Amino acid sequence: MPGHKRQPSIELLELMGVVRENGNEQTPLPPVTPLSYDYILVAKTIENQEREAFKKQTEYIEELKKKNIKVTKIIDDDLVFYGIQAPKEIFEKYRYLLKVSDACNWSSDQNVVPLSTRIRIVHFILNHTPIRSGESLRDLMKMKVFEAKFCLHEKKKQKELKKSWARWTACLQGQPITAVRNYFGEKVALYYLWLGWYTYLLIPPALIGVIVFLYGLAFFNSSPLIKEVCEADTVMCPLCDNKCKVWQLSDTCTYAKVSLLFDNNGTVLFAMFMAVWATLFLEFWKRHRASFVCEWKVSDWCEEEEELILEIVNNANCEPKQYKHSYLRSTLVLICVTAMILVIIGLTHALVVFRVIAAVLLAQGSWEFLSDHSNSGAMMLGAVLHYLIITVMTRINRIVAMKLCEIEKTRSFATTEKSFTVKMFTFQFFTYFSSLFYVAFFLGRINGHPGGYVRIAGKWRLEECHPSGCLTDLFIQMAIIMVLKQTISNVFEFTGPWFCRWVKRRRTQKLQRKCAHCYLKDESEARHGAELCDNCKLRDWLSNYRLNDVDSFSLFNEFLEMVIQFSFTTIFVAAFPLAPLLALINNVIEIRLDAIKMVTLERRLVPKKTNDIGVWIDVLEAIGVLAVIANGLVIGVSSDFIPRLVYRYRYGPCANGTAADIDCMVGYVNNSLSIARMSDENIFNEFSPKQMVTPSGLNVSYCSYKDYRSNEDYSLTPQFWLILAVRFAFVILFEHVVVICKFVAAWFVPSAPMQVKNDRLFDKLNRLKEELSSFNV
Known part of the structure; x- marks a missing residue:
């Protein structure tokens, strides 16, 4: 009816402290201390969804109640909020099973289950509670039976993290890793610990890279190589057919100067240093991680075993998922991965064709400046197109990697995550670096010679290297991709969640306004109602609902971005000595950007317990080995050093x-x-x-x-x-010397400090003595 004001549900009024009976409003009750909710589910009301979906929604809630899970229902406008509270018995079972587990242990000083652990347990139970038709919560989310699911931010701890960590003015301060761990879990804490350590250890290579750059700059005008190019009267052959004419070598004086900045004797030593640095970084990271893992008492933690414990907690009669291996599935996945890599390499060939055609069109154009610098212009356009291809292929690579994981039918989430990480990184690596490998090792070496040029489709000549060397082309390609990737990615990474939150806030503005006034009529009652609303959970649920959604792979995206950057910083650093400096500047911003996004703009990540960064450490070690090979080839093959x-x-x-x-x-x-x-x-x-x-x-x-x-x-x-x-x-010689240095460095630096090893030794001894004393009793 026009002007009719919809009345709130009884559940809402009870939670706010207002009692209704037979439609008559009674005296407000005193504010009640709110209960702590482990999880929130959000769905549409029956008027706003199909009847079949509403039946599934009701059935799922009933399944939760059968497990003695308390569900608080609040209806407001077109949304239904379900506050989930698990009983104490579930957490007691979890603690006991951890205590008797072989690979997971519960710290004896933790008498109360922290909220982060409660959230993790309830999250598992919700995702593994099917309805009669066999559909789980993930299936119901895809069917829009439920609109959202999330765990709540804790206001007090959230404010503390904002003050000490998630703010721009803290860019040059340390990170409260233990506080991050207590709030977001060990998995998130180890990501920021790794990122902070990586950023800190980037300082030496950044400084040395600047020194190498300045070394080239010192001989900018006095080098005989530059003088010979700039003062030469040599006539060079045309760079393309038809309209291209001969040109003077002295016309490329500026290009020769830039080449010397990145192709000098200092580059060789810097490449060797970076190859050894990659090993030292990983070895020192293992020591750094071991100190925190020992402090957090998760040294022996096993993620797969915890999943088994959670399955028993959820259903005591559960059957374990057996280990299986199918040669047919593995062969199919291998074929699909190979086909995907060939597609990505095919895109690289298309990029080469684009650069060739672009160079011809620019050379034949009416603009004199572009005609004189057609090859450089084509290289820059190719780099920009490469970045666009990377943006599109990132989405495609994710979809393909997920489909391949479904084909594999992995046993646990931990196995799925590892498999997905390896496939996604492999696809992304080829997407990013295929073009760079072409520029580094093939550009100018397969184009033929006058009278015998190699042509595409018998028409377009392949690109040529500059007389000063090919390394500058690789530098231009890397610089454009790194700058575009880091700048544009950071802009979208921050503005995207902020804009989405703003849109959701506009959509739920009416809902928030109703909560603020608590449906009370006059001003005095509205003020009192607002105080009651501050004590209710609805406002927190609404504010969390407006935040951007997160999922199990949200942290994966951050890791992938940084590992790709690590690849840029180490693999082709011989062509771009300033890469570590750009990475250092980006990471200082990245840490705070991710922190602000995670604390204020996104829903709370489900805290996950772990003791390492997982398969990423294997990926980083593989990159370290590849860095030795690539830098040796860049100096030996691409540069003019030899x-x-x-x-x-x-x-x-x-x-x-x-x-x-x-x-x-x-x-x-x-x-x-x-x-x-x-x-x-x-x-x-x-x-x-x-x-x-x-x-x-x-x-x-x-x-x-x-x-x-x-x-x-x-x-x-x-x-x-x-x-x-x-x-x-x-x-x-380069690779053997550097590999020997890497092995010596890895042997010389212990993987864990002696204090950490001794602490673990005494900790295990004390626990065994406690078990023995309890046995004797």
Whole structure:
């Protein structure tokens, strides 16, 4: 009816302290201390959903009540809130089973089950309570029988975390890890502990990376290599067909200067340092983690065994899920993973084609600046497109990884999480790094030579490296992806949840206003009603309902983002010495951004107990090994370090040890170039006479290109084979030296401090003595 004000439910009024009888409002009761609720379920009222869905909703609530779980129902407008409280007996069973477990133990000093543990237990029970049709809570959520499920934030602890941790002004302060652990559980605490340790240990490589950068900057103007490029009158061959003309090597003076910033002798030492640093980081992390894990009394914790305990607590007659292995399923999953990787690599090939076509279009364009820098422009456009592909493929990779986990039919959630992590990281790694591997190891090496260029579909020539080297192309690619990824991701990571919360707040504004006035009429009653509402739980439930939803893999997203960044920081650091500095700056912001988001913008994560970061430690160790191989190949294959070394000691002016007043690298650039003459029939067919006209209008009969080939028959020269042999020798030597250093570092640094080992020893001894004394009694 128009103007009719809907009356609140009896449950709501009882909770607020107002009693209604036969429609008449009685004297308000004194405020009652609210009960602590372990979990909240939210659904639509019967008027706003199908009757079949309402039946399932009612049936599920009845199943919970059969387990002696107290359910408090509050109806307001079109929403139904169910406050879930588990009985004390459930937690007593859990404590007892932990005490007798082999791999999980309960600290004797914990006489009261903390709320974080209560939430974890109730969360498991809710997800493993089916209705008669066999549908669980997850199925009912997909069917929209329930709109939301969440555990409540604790206001007092939430304010404490905001003050000490989740604020921007605390960026340069330490983290209250123990407080985070008490509120969010060990799994979240270990993520922030790892992220903080990773950020702290990024300081040395960031400083050394800046020093390497400054070392290149110190020789910015005095290097003979730069002078030779900037003062050269060498005419270079056209970079594309038709409209592209010959060009002067001196036109790329700026590019040569940038190349020297990231391709110098300091890069080699820095790459070796970063490979050893990755090992030291992991070894010191194990020590750092061991100290906190020992303090939290979870050193022997086993997640799979806890799941078994929770199954018994939920249903004493449960049957265990047996371990199974299917070769057919494993083969199918392996085939699907391989096919997915091939698809991702195929996208890399498409990216290469895009860059080739973009370079041609830019070179043939009317803008002179773009025509002169067509290759660099194509590389930048390719990097931006690569970032867009990464954004799209991230969603696709997640869907595929989840489907593959369903095919595997893993035994427990812990196994599912591990399997999903490995697959998702593998897909993401190829998505991020396939293009970088092409730029690092194939760009400019398979494009052919004048008179014998390699073409795509017989039409478009492949890209070429700059005469100053290919490492700058890799640097440009990495810089654009890292900056875009970290900047845009952080912006969306913070503004997305904030905007969603704002939208939900607008939707529930009417509901909140009704709670604030408690349906009382005059102003004095409204004030008193507001005080009663402050004591009720409805306002907390509404505020938590407005927050952004979280799930079991919310923390996974944060870990994946940081591990991908760790990959960027270590694998191709030889091409980008400033990567650790960018990672350090990003992580200082990331810690507070994640903290603010987790404490204020998102619903509370279900606290999970663990003693390690799980399979991520194996992923990080694999990245450390790959970093050694990749950096060795980047220096040995991608950079000009080896050709310069060979020239200095074999072909340069200092080769015979007789030159004293001349720099040993003089003449290197001309030595690295080969000549193509128009008198050759293949060259004449390759380039038209119009292309052999310099910008100044001079006709030339020959041009230079970067390669070690004979000027007569274009065969590879002995210098090429010598450089190739030295490249392979360097890669083998580099990897063996660094791997030995990694093993020595891993052996030298114990995985746990001696104090931690001694504390665990005495703790086990005391517990065994207690058991023995109880046995004698």
